Amino acid sequence: MVNLFIVIKNLTIYTLILFLSIKLLSKGFDYTAKKLSRANKHTKAAALFISAIAIFAWPFLFADYPYILRTSIIVLLYIVLALSLNFVLGFAGQLSMGHAAFYAVGAYTTALLTVNLKVSFWLAFAASAVIAGLFGLLLGIPTLRLKGDYLAITTIGFGEILRLVLINWTSFTRGPAGIPGIPSPKLFGLTINSNTGYFYLILALAVFTVFISYRLLNSRLGRGLIAVRDDEIAAEAMGINSTYLKILAFVLGAVIAGMAGSFFSTFVHYVNPDNFNYMESVVILTMVVLGGVGSIPGVILGAAVLSILPEALRDIATYRYAIYGILLVMMMIIRPQGMIGKSSFKGGVRHENTKSKKNHKSLWRAVGS
Amino acid sequence: MFMEQLSNGIALGSIYALTAIGFTMVYGIIRLINFAHGDIYMIGAFLTLTGITLLNMHLVMAFLFGMAGAALFGILIAKLAYSPIFKAPRINIFLSAIGTAIFLENFAMLIWGPETQAFPDVIQNNVYTFLGFRASTLQLVILGTTILLVTVLTYVVQYTKIGRAMRCTSQDMDAARLMGINTNRVVYITFALGSSLGAAAGALVGMYYKAVFPMMGFVPGLKAFIAAVIGGIGSIPGAMLGGIIMGVSESLGAAYISSGYRDAIAFIILIAIILIKPSGLLGKAVKEKV
Numbered sequence A: 001m002v003n004l005f006i007v008i009k010n011l012t013i014y015t016l017i018l019f020l021s022i023k024l025l026s027k028g029f030d031y032t033a034k035k036l037s038r039a040n041k042h043t044k045a046a047a048l049f050i051s052a053i054a055i056f057a058w059p060f061l062f063a064d065y066p067y068i069l070r071t072s073i074i075v076l077l078y079i080v081l082a083l084s085l086n087f088v089l090g091f092a093g094q095l096s097m098g099h100a101a102f103y104a105v106g107a108y109t110t111a112l113l114t115v116n117l118k119v120s121f122w123l124a125f126a127a128s129a130v131i132a133g134l135f136g137l138l139l140g141i142p143t144l145r146l147k148g149d150y151l152a153i154t155t156i157g158f159g160e161i162l163r164l165v166l167i168n169w170t171s172f173t174r175g176p177a178g179i180p181g182i183p184s185p186k187l188f189g190l191t192i193n194s195n196t197g198y199f200y201l202i203l204a205l206a207v208f209t210v211f212i213s214y215r216l217l218n219s220r221l222g223r224g225l226i227a228v229r230d231d232e233i234a235a236e237a238m239g240i241n242s243t244y245l246k247i248l249a250f251v252l253g254a255v256i257a258g259m260a261g262s263f264f265s266t267f268v269h270y271v272n273p274d275n276f277n278y279m280e281s282v283v284i285l286t287m288v289v290l291g292g293v294g295s296i297p298g299v300i301l302g303a304a305v306l307s308i309l310p311e312a313l314r315d316i317a318t319y320r321y322a323i324y325g326i327l328l329v330m331m332m333i334i335r336p337q338g339m340i341g342k343s344s345f346k347g348g349v350r351h352e353n354t355k356s357k358k359n360h361k362s363l364w365r366a367v368g369s
Numbered sequence B: 001m002f003m004e005q006l007s008n009g010i011a012l013g014s015i016y017a018l019t020a021i022g023f024t025m026v027y028g029i030i031r032l033i034n035f036a037h038g039d040i041y042m043i044g045a046f047l048t049l050t051g052i053t054l055l056n057m058h059l060v061m062a063f064l065f066g067m068a069g070a071a072l073f074g075i076l077i078a079k080l081a082y083s084p085i086f087k088a089p090r091i092n093i094f095l096s097a098i099g100t101a102i103f104l105e106n107f108a109m110l111i112w113g114p115e116t117q118a119f120p121d122v123i124q125n126n127v128y129t130f131l132g133f134r135a136s137t138l139q140l141v142i143l144g145t146t147i148l149l150v151t152v153l154t155y156v157v158q159y160t161k162i163g164r165a166m167r168c169t170s171q172d173m174d175a176a177r178l179m180g181i182n183t184n185r186v187v188y189i190t191f192a193l194g195s196s197l198g199a200a201a202g203a204l205v206g207m208y209y210k211a212v213f214p215m216m217g218f219v220p221g222l223k224a225f226i227a228a229v230i231g232g233i234g235s236i237p238g239a240m241l242g243g244i245i246m247g248v249s250e251s252l253g254a255a256y257i258s259s260g261y262r263d264a265i266a267f268i269i270l271i272a273i274i275l276i277k278p279s280g281l282l283g284k285a286v287k288e289k290v
Helices: A002-038 A041-061 A066-091 A099-116 A121-140 A148-168 A195-217 A220-230 A232-237 A242-268 A278-291 A296-334 A357-366 B002-030 B037-053 B059-085 B090-112 B137-159 B161-171 B173-178 B183-209 B214-231 B236-256 B259-276
Strands: B127-130 B133-136
Touching (some): A002 A296, A002 B090, A041 A066, A041 A195, A066 A099, A066 A195, A066 A242, A066 A278, A066 A296, A099 A148, A099 A242, A148 A278, A148 B090, A148 B214, A148 B259, A195 A220, A195 A242, A195 A296, A220 A232, A232 A242, A278 A296, A296 B059, A296 B090, B002 B133, B002 B137, B002 B183, B037 B059, B037 B090, B037 B183, B059 B183, B090 B214, B137 B183, B173 B183, B183 B214, B214 B236, B214 B259
Antiparallel strands (some): B127 B133
């Protein structure tokens, strides 16, 4: 019983801290977004240039701190994963909760190809992307009939089935023991096995993902996807092939998650089914929601915050997931549009009212009546 | 072998049915997939265990204690996590529910510890054979409790004033409010009833498998949802039927196909049902209005 009081006391303290920090951070982000949207082109370009140089020089700045470098690699990995889920959730408006499955497919494809067949990493990387994409297609088909909650549960089911297959098909995947000894990638005769090398590898993937996200957002396909998300029936009436677009979003998300999985397996040299459980999907989902569904800077920020948070919370590791849960609930109550919502950049900051229905409208439609 | 698995499946199925009814009731009223329901089931099992071991209660008392405690948890969840965003889009409530589920699992871990706890032998377990049908005392207790609880629930929903209010609210919340029904109260009572049924299922599972642990609610929570979908979400007899179908097919599947894929069977049934008859066996199809 003493235990009960300590737990409740601690949780109350953490909840208060969380509440205040969400409030403060959201004020800060709104302010920055307002400033940024009013800044002129040159200031923006300069800011972008400086941050690009900082990121590029990052491994040299922290070359003596492998812990920081490894954490940054994990941050970039989660940025890629969160952005890949953003294709499905943010662009197409489909609530997929089995995203870790695609990540798993990518990781296992690379692991099996490089360890069993001694295929080079780059070939395995491409194969991971293709096979994860095929799985995305497989999962994209039921989404034609499902919406919202049903889709969420089906995707959870898909993730769980895949995990069970990985555990039970021992002759192929070695079951719960996992696959050790995945080799490092080689590039022009050089083996990438330092943290710096991995950093640039995942940085390239992250830049590629961000690039695709922006290109898609402003392309014909992206506009179509957003139309489908906002109102599927109206979009179809306008002649948009919503089926094709939704499947496209799934496949794209799956391909990029598969690439991230491929990178993960070569980075840690070991895969095991427990790396890809339901919690992993929830963590990726939380990143997207925390940052702001559909907002690319938001998703990047959410992924960064939530992958650094576990490291920062190391001292209170037992409370970590409890805090995660509270964070998710509080975000939904206090700031449902995420840290950097889509509206933050469109000059709508001044009139923003989180309680109004306007902010939710797109998501409201997306998940069905 | 077949008969043994069948009685096992019926016992398991009645537990799924109890969980699924709580699920389907909440869905019927506020159209929310209560992700935390599986964790309420876990909380019920832990509270019953605490009642027996720490507070030295009689089994029946501990059982009622677990149900009442879980009902309280249900009301608190509805009050703190769902009601502030009641009018928000459903994805928000859905994520809030996931957050609540994660929180409850870890809350239980913090209080009762992460390891599996043994449930004491509270019922003398004998095996009876009747016309080739084998059943143990525990299985009969589970079946009996389920029938009793479902009868009480049916009485409450069909013949009492609050039951009528619940049925009205599930048909149309705004119209019910216009007719003078206190819909907030109906929502809380539904959460309390559903949660106490879930807790009863959790306590029965604890007794049946003699093990209680913080993550025990996750998979049954999903399976309860599947059972509710099979029967037609929102329909109480449907949830009963769905639960029994799930329990039996899972037991038989585990025995004749592979026990490793036990949990996958449920999801395969779900995907099949959703693709063939999305409204469920006893559900009504609803057309989307523009």
